[in-house]
Amino acid sequence: MAAGEAVKLFGMWASPYALRVRWALHLKGIEYYEYEEEDLRNKSPLLLQYNPVYKQIPVLVHGGKPIAQSLVIIEYIDETWKNNPLLPEDPYDRAIARFWAKFAEEKCIPAIFSVFSTVGEDQDKAIKEARECLKVFEGGLNGKKFFGGDSLGFTDIVAGWFAYWVPLNEEVLGRTLVDERDLPVLKRWFQDLLDIDAVKEILPPREKLLAHLQGFLEKLTGSSSNDMAGEAVKLLGNWASPFVLRVRWVLRLKRIEYEYVEEDLLNKSPRLLQSNPVYKKVPVLLHGEKSLAESLMIVEYLDETWKNNPMLPEDPYERATARFWAKYADEKLLPAILGAAVKTGEDQEKCIKEVHAAMAHILAVTTAFLMDFQVHEI
Numbered sequence: 001m002a003a004g005e006a007v008k009l010f011g012m013w014a015s016p017y018a019l020r021v022r023w024a025l026h027l028k029g030i031e032y033y034e035y036e037e038e039d040l041r042n043k044s045p046l047l048l049q050y051n052p053v054y055k056q057i058p059v060l061v062h063g064g065k066p067i068a069q070s071l072v073i074i075e076y077i078d079e080t081w082k083n084n085p086l087l088p089e090d091p092y093d094r095a096i097a098r099f100w101a102k103f104a105e106e107k108c109i110p111a112i113f114s115v116f117s118t119v120g121e122d123q124d125k126a127i128k129e130a131r132e133c134l135k136v137f138e139g140g141l142n143g144k145k146f147f148g149g150d151s152l153g154f155t156d157i158v159a160g161w162f163a164y165w166v167p168l169n170e171e172v173l174g175r176t177l178v179d180e181r182d183l184p185v186l187k188r189w190f191q192d193l194l195d196i197d198a199v200k201e202i203l204p205p206r207e208k209l210l211a212h213l214q215g216f217l218e219k220l221t222g223s224s225s226n227d228m229a230g231e232a233v234k235l236l237g238n239w240a241s242p243f244v245l246r247v248r249w250v251l252r253l254k255r256i257e258y259e260y261v262e263e264d265l266l267n268k269s270p271r272l273l274q275s276n277p278v279y280k281k282v283p284v285l286l287h288g289e290k291s292l293a294e295s296l297m298i299v300e301y302l303d304e305t306w307k308n309n310p311m312l313p314e315d316p317y318e319r320a321t322a323r324f325w326a327k328y329a330d331e332k333l334l335p336a337i338l339g340a341a342v343k344t345g346e347d348q349e350k351c352i353k354e355v356h357a358a359m360a361h362i363l364a365v366t367t368a369f370l371m372d373f374q375v376h377e378i
């Protein structure tokens with residue numbers, strides 16, 4: 001087949017398998033191909049015709065001939081367009097490149113997948129196993145910058161999407177898989193890959209992919225198998241309220257989409273009075289037909305409804321300890337702080353002492369919380 005024949009790619013924007021093919025085309029400078037975005041829930045007749053065996057994207061059509069399976073496609077591209085070779089010339093080096101690509105495909109992907117499709121203790125086990133697998137994989141770099149040497153090669157193209165997907169999945173889950181301490185070589189390879197213009201130029205948009213992964217992970221882990229998780233979420237709040245802020249932190253950390261409604265606390269809306277008739281305060285969470293008041297109740301409700309990025313530990317004793325300190329902060333520390341701010345004379349002195357005593361207890365816990373959840377981002 002002449003390299004000059006028409007090229008068409010069937011893909012899906014969030015598919016790492018399609019991305020690898022697009023990277024290969026991009027590195028070869030084949031910019032003129034036609035791209036067909038597939039809706040995988042409603043596949044086009046043409047896709048089914050071109051890939052009747054797997055019925056999957058990516059499919060490359062070159063001069064009217066279809067080629068399926070991303071690894072097969074990449075080798076085809078490399079053999080058809082000879083510039084910027086992805087596989088080395090030497091047969092042994094080619095075999096090694098194929099060996100690591102196969103290892104990434106058959107060992108690393110399922111190991112990574114199981115981290116992001118489990119929760120709790122199963123997830124801890126999956127993280128340990130995936131790290132072991134990735135440790136072996138990083139050994140394949142063997143002192144080189146890329147698997148291909150100084151520039152990207154076949155294995156880099158095949159496994160390079162880990163560099164973008166893994167940190168985003170970590171963000172969604174609130175768990176780390178690849179860190180500097182355990183996998184320093186892989187971490188550096190991630191960074192080196194993402195520094196390459198040809199790689200960066202065709203990455204899917206970060207926020208869009210994050211939202212997509214969030215939905216995907218929820219389906220996988222059943223974390224929103226609770227039917228309610230799909231219902232619309234609204235928050236009645238006030239910009240200056242720390243109680244509202246803590247609910248917003250949790251909504252953000254769990255990447256829950258919601259509508260924010262600002263309340264004027266000097267002129268409360270009928271909706272606020274109706275949804276929180278007992279306290280008549282913000283925050284109020286409206287979820288589907290239900291409404292819920294009191295920030296600590298809301299935080300626990302969100303945590304139980306959306307299981308990703310857990311706020312409370314799994315162990316019952318650790319959960320009780322977390323609730324103990326949260327209650328202490330609200331019932332002891334907060335009144336003392338307010339007292340210190342508004343009272344005078346001896347009463348104020350007493351409150352300041354109480355604040356100091358309370359702070360001494362709570363400081364370590366609060367610091368750990370702030371460090372853990374990077375609340376400064378929100």
Ligand SMILES: N[C@@H](CCC(=O)N[C@@H](CS)C(=O)NCC(=O)O)C(=O)O
Binds near residue numbers: 012014016017058
């Ligand atoms: N081994 C295949 C995997 C391709 C694949 O899993 N494609 C997914 C999109 S990421 C797909 O088309 N899924 C639709 C389906 O399986 O019905 C390859 O390397 O091309």
